[in-house]
Amino acid sequence: MKLIDLFKSKSSFFNKDLKSKKEVIDFLADNLLNQKIIKSKAEFTKAILAREKQDSTGIGDGIAIPHALNKTVLDATVAFVSLKKPIEWGSLDNKPVDLIFMIATNGTDGEEHLVALSQLSTHLMKSEKQAQLRKTKTFTEFKAIFAEEKKTEVKLVATNKHFDVIGITACPTGIAHTYMAQEKLLESAHELGLTAKIETQGRRGTEDRLTKEDIDNAKVIILAHDKAIAGLDRFNGKEVIDTTSKDAIYNGKKLIENFKDNPKKVVIKAAKSKDDDNSDFSLKKFKDIKGNLLGGVSRMLPFVVAGGIILGLGFLIDSLTGTTGGNLGVTNEFAGILSGLGKTAMFMMVPILGGYIAYSIVGPQGLMPGIIAGMIADGSGGFLWGKFSNDNMWAALWSRILPNNIPTTSGFIGAMVGAYVAAFIVFGLTKGMSKMPKSFAGVRDIVFIPLLSLIGVGVSMLALSIPLGYAMFGMQEGLKWLAYQNLIVLVAGILGLMMCVDMGGPINKIAYVIGTLTVGAAANKGIYIEFIQNGTTYNYASIFMGASMAAGMIPPLGIALCTVVFKKTWAAKERDAAKANWLMGAFFITEGAIPFMVSDPKRISVSALVGGTITGLLVGALEIGLGSPHGGVVVFPLLRSFLFEGQLGVAMGIVFYILAIIVGVAIMALILGFWKTADIKKGKLLVESEIVKKEKVRVAKKAIRA
Template structure:
């Protein structure tokens, strides 16, 4: 098998490159010349994207740049040797001299994984690296790769000192996963222990331990840079580290694991509640939180890019009109607006897709994206608006767990390669589409109709109560059904000459993003927000100025219990004040930009309403976050 991926022409024993980037380009040129890839630029971009997830430089001068890419025609491993070495960023700080670049097809078969396992065993073979570096010719180098090493005899089961379990996985699921697994297996044999290693690779989870094996295991070594289920290991000695650690010192890790404390997943009795909660708090955040954060982190660039481009286009090129803020035909700002709209259109599917991806890896990505798109497009189920970010979260979670179940089934070996690229994506897509169109969709459509009727019945009633309801709906889901119903109702009232509803709505719309921008500024000294949130807060402020409420979505998705109540309270404040001041708005848009362009009858009072709402939102959000942080500290103390 290894001869299909590596041959003499794919070995370069005298690289001319003097930098990391140059090494990539020189090795990619070899792949291209051998017809293994079709697009050098695309493959380089995929290699760089993988490198951004984590440096692929190892100790002892070895580097393993790799990527799954649509540019790969045939899987291959190209090998390069730099006599002088180049600065690669390896953890030991030493130059890298031996490079194995692995080119894997995106969505193709997975035979190359078998070759990678063979390569892994060679790289950790004692003396192999030095012998390869000193090879005089490509033929000699290839012979070293193909040379069969003497198998390490496993101790007889009756003589084994014990049994351990390993779990390995890297973000790309290609190189480090199997290198770490091989290192753990050799390390365990050297110490006289039996071992079973679960690999969380690009072809899914393989070789998972059974409950019986977990029960008899003396220790668990989790060397993984991706999410794995740790609850199954409750009560067992466990050490958790990164995927590179066993490659450096597998025996040391196993020794540490054998002396580690027992892992506690959750409390089992009232007397141990506090200890268990403390243990969980000291671990990485809950699985559900990590799933949400995976979606939010991938969504933020789309929110920021789309929001800022739309904000820029409307702020500079926009003019108020009856249909809302409009850019004159023929203006270049229309094209900029269109690009921003594309990014905004994608952000909800991206949120759903990468939540699903965090749960069930690549097989869940496509159905997650599809589910997010359907959830956000009410036309699929007869509603005037989609479910927004809340629907995307629901879609991502449902798809993720469904696909996780699908890939966990034991298929025939001839069907298994089709599971991640065909069976799981198709069944997952049909599952979530059917669920939204035939089950979830109808109640959403009915809900929007009922909310519209509610607002219509209240339109002649108490303005304070109407402001509370209208403002609360505006701040609740930022583009979801509640927000859309309030907006469409207010727009409809403009046609009947009752512009005070749109006046209140226009003041409530920007409160959430402006409030989050202010909250991130106020909360910085209390360390209440992550760095990514602080950066997103700046973009949210710009979006709020031109009435784009979606700027607050990343914050609501990341911490709904603190952010949504704060948004609702602030939006209510702004709407009630607007009704009380008699503010009107004749265009279907909101935010300070509408007031400044003269579409509102009392622009200064409108700005005061918006500012007051934003301040209430910011203070409420900071207060709630501080309370939750203080409670967590008290529990873990």
């Protein structure tokens, strides 16, 4: 829809005598109600006034654009009134207003709200149109002012094909001021005989994106924004004017003219953005498998950690009150409250994994289909997979069309594959619709791409669910076979090694995710190996979680212990920094070891691998299971050694677990300490004390020679 189509003759008024802001809003709202454009004046004016409280809609130059997107609106309309005498509106430039445009939309009939605000703001930037509006007496003249103009094409500099002036504009709402600032900077540049390209980061996403070539060859760079700019690191090392959108709107020409001497000029030093929603949209993103998987896992972890700990507390409360077996966590009322909250968070674990893998590849448009892919893979909600029941006609809606007993839930494996499928679908749809007119951009992004990507990912996951389900089933059966062959110790050792390979990197996260799949597995379709002891059923596979957490505690604790036992092999600053590792290690924060590994990768990595592997093997050999995915010492009461029965299993589980960690930490600390000591003696490693000693010798020799 075009802006001109939103104006109506019976809702446009000229040269009215209204005395205040409230009187103007009431006058226009009454008219909209009488014209049956809105259903409720009270509800509509409430929405208008709520928007005014957020920030004045007086955009300056005597113009105000009050607006509301509200369900009471029946027909998208822009009402207009010009006043005999200007009134106070609290405008950006502190001047009274005499031209008021009231936008009324409901959000259900396309992007009228976005079109109205952005296009209206752009038109009203031009002083000649403002003058025409103040002289206009009829609706015909009024509409003629907003008739579509042939847009002047921005021309490149003939000699080198580069732009003289570039910039970015962005405001919190991403509508009016974003596009007004862009228009003003383009207009000012052209008045000065310069070419310009201005990127906008608004409600439509990033438009007119600046390339590296644009940035490297520009003479003037202006960042006019009222919120954080995505991709700021593109300007690292460049001199830019960093200002507000308001400054660009009212002083655009001065900013360009006085670029060299402008006090707002700064040199950008921004960190590389890890989650740049507006970064280049290309197939290269699909190749970064490590980064994409970590993007999903890092966003999934809060759900797993918080949900798992709360779920574990529910289990713990029931355990302390004497509950056993399958009713653990749901018998005591307070335990049930905690368990329900924990389960809700854990329920979202796989969908969030899928959603944010897709998000890391194609940005926000990938979030919805990625989450749906994860939910389909996990069977979340019970709508798609399971067994049909006459008592619940909404259950197993997809399973009904498949043969019985076919595995269809694929958990995190399906979520990862489904996320890539969702990203490819979004990528294809976005590229295919890239040439749609800007007026349809909102409908494309809010309706077409989400709708078609949902259908696409649904059809794809329906086809993929059987092979993916068999893949997950095969992994579970393989782990069960290892357990029945008494080889679960080997798996625990491998998980312990993986936890210490990159200490928070992708290999560490794979091991950790395997462990988390055993937490609440019977309900969450994770890895479940039934173990019955005195009539009570346990998940024997929880040993994987026990091995993962114990091994993950080794690197930070091993480094902390080494700095105490082998004090002379560490610099004073390193010893001070390592003190924090006692706490981080105790609470299962493996990443505490990363700064030390970066400075000494060989010694710390090898010693951690040995310590973590031995700890994993011990946890497996002592059959220690853990029912919580995080927490370190906090969740030790949830440990259990399956070698013992009843409460003795809990007690011995805690004792053996602490023993396994102590052994792993001691081994790592000894290997690391003796290795560093040997290398210091060989002259391969210098620490603070050795450097000081050598400096004293050098000074003494110099003094003797003198």
